[in-house]
Amino acid sequence: MQAAMHIQNREGAEPAVEPDRDWWRGAVIYQIYPRSFQDSDGDGIGDLRGILTRLPHIASLGADAIWISPFFRSPMADFGYDVSDYRDVEPMFGTLDDFDAVVAEAHRLGLKVMIDLVLSHTSDAHPWFRESRGSRDNPKSDWYVWADAKPDGTPPNNWLSIFGGSAWAWDARRQQYYMHNFLAEQPDLNFHNSEVQDALLDVTRFWLERGVDGFRLDTINFYFHSQGLEDNPALAPESRDYSTAPAVNPYNWQDHIYDKSRPENVAFLTRFRALLDEYPAAAAVGEVGDAQRGLQIVADYTAGSDRVHMCYSFDFLSPDKISAERVRTVLEEFDRVASDGWSCWAFSNHDVMRHASRWAASEWDRTAYLKVISALLMSLRGSVCIYQGEELGLPEADLAFEDLRDPYGIRFWPEFKGRDGCRTPMVWDSHQPNAGFSPARPWLPVPAEHLTMAVNTQADDDNSLLEHYRRMLAFRAAHPALIKGSITFNDAQGDVVVFTRRHGNEQILCAFNLGGNDAALELGDGVSPVSIPGHGFSGTSAGGTIKLGAYGAWFGRIA
Structure with a gap:
């Protein structure tokens, strides 16, 4: 923590x-x-x-x-x-x-x-909406998004609901449409109020x-x-x-x-x-x-x-x-x-x-x-x-x-x-x-x-x-660089993604092989491995070369 x-x-x-x-x-x-x-x-x-x-x-x-x-x-x-x-x-x-x-x-x-x-x-069962739909001049009449129908009775515009169909539902009491981005039972509040x-x-x-x-x-x-x-x-x-x-x-x-x-x-x-x-x-x-x-x-x-x-x-x-x-x-x-x-x-x-x-x-x-x-x-x-x-x-x-x-x-x-x-x-x-x-x-x-x-x-x-x-x-949690640090990407090929996280004096290099085949990358000197006890990743380093097994990862500290 x-x-x-x-x-x-x-x-x-x-x-x-x-x-x-x-x-x-x-x-x-x-x-x-x-x-x-x-x-x-x-x-x-x-x-x-x-x-x-x-x-x-x-x-x-x-x-x-x-x-x-x-x-x-x-x-x-x-x-x-x-x-x-x-x-x-x-x-x-x-x-x-x-x-x-x-x-x-x-x-x-x-x-x-x-x-x-x-x-x-x-919800359309909320007291606010029940009051709003009661008339066009009650204290909460403008708390939701209401609009008149077009002259032919169709909705005010072409807006669509994420749950399918028009984003407008007809209300018989007010003789107007109300807006709902989701279900008709979920009327949208009017944030302009x-x-x-x-x-x-x-x-x-x-x-x-x-x-x-x-x-x-x-x-x-x-x-x-x-x-x-x-x-x-x-x-x-x-x-x-x-x-x-x-x-x-x-x-x-x-x-x-x-x-x-x-x-x-x-x-x-x-x-x-x-x-x-x-x-x-x-x-x-x-x-x-x-x-x-x-x-x-x-x-x-x-x-x-x-x-x-x-x-x-x-x-x-x-x-x-x-x-x-x-x-x-x-x-x-x-x-x-x-x-x-x-x-x-x-x-x-x-x-x-x-x-x-x-x-x-x-x-x-x-x-x-x-x-x-x-x-x-x-x-x-x-x-x-x-x-x-x-x-x-x-x-x-x-x-x-x-x-x-x-x-x-x-x-x-x-x-x-x-x-x-x-x-x-x-x-x-x-x-x-x-x-x-x-x-x-x-x-x-x-x-x-x-x-x-x-x-x-x-x-x-x-x-x-x-x-x-x-x-x-x-x-x-043990490495501030991973929590709040900056990120800089290194060049890598194929399924490998490599980046460095930096915060204060700590620099952690992170390498991941997202693919099912072995991979390798050259990083040069000055990077020492950071141990995660029991992590089980297939990743090793020697002479500036990191070898990543299938689905492998490797973490290193940059001096």
Whole structure:
């Protein structure tokens, strides 16, 4: 864990501990999807008390923080990302007291707590929306994005929903359309209304007062829309990118310049950061969903010290397989556009196919491949998100249609199976019913192939992926250059990626062979190997030459 600073109090007694305001920079954040982490009450759905019992697992990995996906009151049309009460816990997950207990235990274990704030939209069951839709002149009539129909009754413009179809839904009471970037049950808030901003900042303060250390901001670039409601232009087929939405979704056919990623957002993020800065060490990471402008938006939102602390885009969450060339291109482009910004890198999360299936399925040694790309992730400049089960190497679950719960997958089946495959329950104990997740039938099935990867099957096995993650997180924590240092890439060929991390007087050279064949590179003199006990990588150095076995890695200290 990153150390806090000590300050001397006025009486000269024991020094007080000042929170490290910079803890987030280079932190490893473990994402918890509450429905699927641990069930404590036997209803087949994970909950806050379940999270409480499993926090030691996360602490044992060496993570710095947890990110808990939404647990607020919700009709669950989008499994918590449709919030009906920002200040209370959905009963299936527990109570506010349960949440307080999670925070207290996490802090006792040295873990920061970040929660998922869904600010761009609410549930249509939220009291704000119920009032807003009641008339065109009530106090909250302008809290959501309303627009008249065209003369022929069709929606105001061509904007599309990520979940398919028009981004506009007709409301019979107001005789107007309302905007929804996602499900029709998720109406978009109108951030052009300062009262909306104030209300959302009050929500943020509510959770800061309960002791949270920060936030993951859902769809951070979706807050504002163009008030002119202009049609989005078409996007040429060769320019389409499928990282934000699957290829079967015509959402990718537009250049989304009017319905999201608007310049007005920066001013709100400045207000948001000012609120966080009132607290000892609060931090935020934003999700940027924009295939065309992702890294530039990350740069805009993290520049200086008055916006959000860090963001992540979908560069390594897209279907495109990671490669040595792509790693260098993405990192160098980020450094070019955001030299004073900060990114948070992830390979998997609750919205995309697990990278153990996206990338590793075609490799001849799946475990060795997952080890080397995880070592790469832990060595990149930026912070890191690990999605639950990633440390076990869980592949995407192949579910039958009748088992699906995700409206996204149900709509586009079978060409796109949705997000349920990455949301199946965490596997803890291969000897217990449902791998120790719940004694009852889980909300999503536990795949049989996951049982052999359960925590109990990998713990204390030096060759397992789980123990490899523990070693890599410990190695990262021991070297400031890997946490907060700069990054400079070395020339390399083929599947090999090489870079140097520098911080203060420490310089660590990192070399990775992402391919299944042996490789070698010349580095010259002045580099001595750095040991990671038991890491199991096939990499050696002699006379300035590094030999990397298939899926091998090598770390060296530059004199």
